[in-house]
Amino acid sequence: MSEKVLMKGNEAIGEAAIRSGCRHFFGYPITPQTELSAYMAKKMPKIGGVFLQAESEVAAINMVYGAAGAGARAMTSSSSPGISLKSEGISYIAGADLPCVIVDIVRGGPGLGGIQPAQSDYFQVTKGGGHGDYHLIVFAPNSVQEIVSLTADAFNKSEEYRVPAMILGDGTLGQMMEPVDFDSVPEPKKADKSWATTGTGLKREHNIINSLYLSPEALEKTIIERQKRYDIIKEKEQRYEAHDIEDADIVVTAYGTTSRVVESAVKTLRSEGLKVGVIRPITLWPFPDKIFAEAAKTAKAFLSVEMSMGQMVEDVKIAVNGKAPVYFFGRTGGIIPTPQEIIEEVRKIAGGLK
Numbered sequence: 001m002s003e004k005v006l007m008k009g010n011e012a013i014g015e016a017a018i019r020s021g022c023r024h025f026f027g028y029p030i031t032p033q034t035e036l037s038a039y040m041a042k043k044m045p046k047i048g049g050v051f052l053q054a055e056s057e058v059a060a061i062n063m064v065y066g067a068a069g070a071g072a073r074a075m076t077s078s079s080s081p082g083i084s085l086k087s088e089g090i091s092y093i094a095g096a097d098l099p100c101v102i103v104d105i106v107r108g109g110p111g112l113g114g115i116q117p118a119q120s121d122y123f124q125v126t127k128g129g130g131h132g133d134y135h136l137i138v139f140a141p142n143s144v145q146e147i148v149s150l151t152a153d154a155f156n157k158s159e160e161y162r163v164p165a166m167i168l169g170d171g172t173l174g175q176m177m178e179p180v181d182f183d184s185v186p187e188p189k190k191a192d193k194s195w196a197t198t199g200t201g202l203k204r205e206h207n208i209i210n211s212l213y214l215s216p217e218a219l220e221k222t223i224i225e226r227q228k229r230y231d232i233i234k235e236k237e238q239r240y241e242a243h244d245i246e247d248a249d250i251v252v253t254a255y256g257t258t259s260r261v262v263e264s265a266v267k268t269l270r271s272e273g274l275k276v277g278v279i280r281p282i283t284l285w286p287f288p289d290k291i292f293a294e295a296a297k298t299a300k301a302f303l304s305v306e307m308s309m310g311q312m313v314e315d316v317k318i319a320v321n322g323k324a325p326v327y328f329f330g331r332t333g334g335i336i337p338t339p340q341e342i343i344e345e346v347r348k349i350a351g352g353l354k
Helices: 009-019 034-047 057-069 080-095 122-126 144-161 171-175 216-236 256-271 289-295 312-320 339-353
Strands: 005-008 024-027 050-053 074-078 101-108 114-117 137-139 165-170 177-180 240-243 250-253 276-281 283-285 301-306 326-330
Touching: 005 009, 009 034, 009 101, 009 144, 009 165, 009 171, 009 177, 024 034, 024 057, 034 050, 034 171, 050 057, 057 074, 057 080, 074 080, 080 101, 080 122, 101 144, 101 171, 114 171, 122 165, 122 283, 137 144, 144 165, 144 177, 144 216, 165 171, 165 256, 171 256, 240 289, 250 256, 250 289, 250 339, 256 276, 256 301, 256 339, 276 289, 289 312, 301 312, 301 339, 312 326, 326 339
Parallel strands: 024 050, 024 074, 074 101, 101 165, 137 165, 250 276, 250 301, 301 326
Antiparallel strands: 005 177, 101 114, 137 283, 240 276
16 A cells, blocks of 8 residues: 655655656746746755756746756746746757646746736646647646646656646645545656757767748648647647536536635535536646537536636637636635625526526
């Protein structure tokens, strides 16, 4: 029987990354993710790894670029304003087709905002964030245990598709403590890295890692080839958790911390006899649009609950494709919706369906 340890979310990400073969971490402190950097600062020297606190978020992401280009498993972490600063470097990494893992523990915004939890980075991380035609694979855990498993998946999937991957959490997930089983972390998968800049030994042609294409035809060809990989990811890697949607009149959707509040509300609503189901996206890109399209065949309404002014709701509307009305309820500024608020919102929607 495996032994569980009580661990804070931020530190669990670090331990999961180490067990997944990460030996290169470059970061810069910012609340509420600083514990992750502190954990890696303590652990990396003891296992022969590299921890470097860069002079800025911009420097940190470009160090990731260099390490990833040499074939290393590399990661960085930050919070919302820091991710904004890293966006140019993330675009360069995506343009060079390099795998890496980026952690965003979201805080309130815009600007400096506040250090309390939020989900207002959804647009930034799922729609690119930086310049150009690119995507990140975005995982959205809702527990410390899931943080661990998805961190391992992020490294493996990033290398499988040569696409940067992101773990999107928030201040609550980063700071909360829960029991974690690390035995569930699989052995790191060995990926083909014949593209890496590891030195030729005079036995092969030089590998060149770059995102600059002076010929528009060459750039278009590269972008189209990359898009084909994105299409495969969209087809094969959509992840979600769903229940009670077969008979649901109303389907409530949420991700991350908010999804835990939704579960409590839906349990109460079903005990009252209301037919309410849940879809929890686990990948935000690729967005799990197939399950929403399936649920829209029978559901009478959808409700997206978020810690924002409404961002994921746009993807829900696209996935539902006009088959049913899509409503939104959100709190922002670092305020987490309560079960009672969600219950009242669902009751209002149910009243309008009669």
